[in-house]
Amino acid sequence: AQSVSQHNHHVILSEAASLELGCNYSYGGTVNLFWYVQYPGQHLQLLLKYFSGDPLVKGIKGFEAEFIKSKFSFNLRKPSVQWSDTAEYFCAVTSAGKSTFGDGTTLTVKP
Amino acid sequence: GAGVSQSPRYKVAKRGQDVALRCDPISGHVSLFWYQQALGQGPEFLTYFQNEAQLDKSGLPSDRFFAERPEGSVSTLKIQRTQQEDSAVYLCASSLWTSGGAETQYFGPGTRLLVL
Numbered sequence: 370a371q372s373v374s375q376h377n378h379h380v381i382l383s384e385a386a387s388l389e390l391g392c393n394y395s396y397g398g399t400v401n402l403f404w405y406v407q408y409p410g411q412h413l414q415l416l417l418k419y420f421s422g423d424p425l426v427k428g429i430k431g432f433e434a435e436f437i438k439s440k441f442s443f444n445l446r447k448p449s450v451q452w453s454d455t456a457e458y459f460c461a462v463t464s465a466g467k468s469t470f471g472d473g474t475t476l477t478v479k480p
Numbered sequence: 481g482a483g484v485s486q487s488p489r490y491k492v493a494k495r496g497q498d499v500a501l502r503c504d505p506i507s508g509h510v511s512l513f514w515y516q517q518a519l520g521q522g523p524e525f526l527t528y529f530q531n532e533a534q535l536d537k538s539g540l541p542s543d544r545f546f547a548e549r550p551e552g553s554v555s556t557l558k559i560q561r562t563q564q565e566d567s568a569v570y571l572c573a574s575s576l577w578t579s580g581g582a583e584t585q586y587f588g589p590g591t592r593l594l595v596l
Contacts, residue, residue: 373522401582412483413523413571413587420582459522467536468513468585470522 371396371462375471382450383479390445390474392460402443403461403468404434413459419443430454452480482506484588486572491593493562501557501591505574512555513585514547515571523571529555562595569593 376391394400404416417428424436434445443460455478460471485504493499505512511530515523516539525539531552540547544562549555559566569592573585 403584405587412589413573415584418582418584461522463582465536466511466528466530467525467538468515468523469525470515472520472522 371400371464371467371469373460373462373469373471375458375460375474377474378472379475379477381477381479384452385449386478388445388447388450388454388476390458390460390476392443392445392471393441394443394460394462394469395441396462396464398464401463402434402436403463404428404432404443404445405459405461405470406456407459407473408456416445416458450476450478452478454478484572484574484586486570486588486591488591489589491591493593493595495564495595496561497595498558498560499562499593501559501570501593503555503557503572503574503588505553505555505572506586507553508576509574509586510552510577511575511583511585512549513573513575514555514557515573516541517569517571517590519568526557526570559593562593564595567593567595 374393401420403418406416419426419436427433459473513528514526517523527537529549544560546558569590571590572588575583575585
């Protein structure tokens with residue numbers, strides 16, 4: 370069975386600080402990896418995804434993530450956060466149509 | 481175009497009552513997914529369809545939960561004899577296709593179910 374672990378439940382940063390959110394998964398087969406974001410009052414939406422090729426993937430709004438197969442990790446990064454990045458972030462792994470999500474990290478960016 | 485819509489947005493049910501939650505996927509999307517999200521947790525997979533075929537229902541927590549998509553578009557998640565532990569947000573998502581899981585899923589706003 371696949372599982373996803375997000376280490377940080379709540380992160381508080383000041384604007385312009387750098388962000389890294391951890392995500393580790395456990396699954397031995399081929400996986401597709403996703404980061405989703407849920408802004409206050411909005412739907413879950415895709416931030417970025419990895420399914421093959423370059424392990425460093427870039428998403429919307431300046432976010433990027435690096436797939437490190439040997440570490441079963443897919444950490445999310447942003448060099449300089451903005452107040453508008455305040456949201457909940459979910460890491461997910463999908464295989465054979467079935468998606469498993471982490472419990473999410475709430476990011477609060479102080480202006 | 482229109483996104484995934486779900487109705488009702490909120491539902492309060494008395495314990496033991498049956499409920500039906502509806503999902504309208506994005507037009508033309510072949511795959512449809514249901515998730516249950518408890519407070520403070522991530523979405524948990526319930527079931528998914530490819531057109532009208534239910535390909536995986538391994539996440540349905542009990543035989544009180546039943547999902548259908550008879551014409552390959554709109555889907556209904558039915559919960560019979562609701563229990564308090566069924567209180568959660570039920571999310572629906574659709575994707576153009578499911579080719580091993582690389583397709584992006586588009587999520588609806590969810591239905592918040594509260595069982596008293």
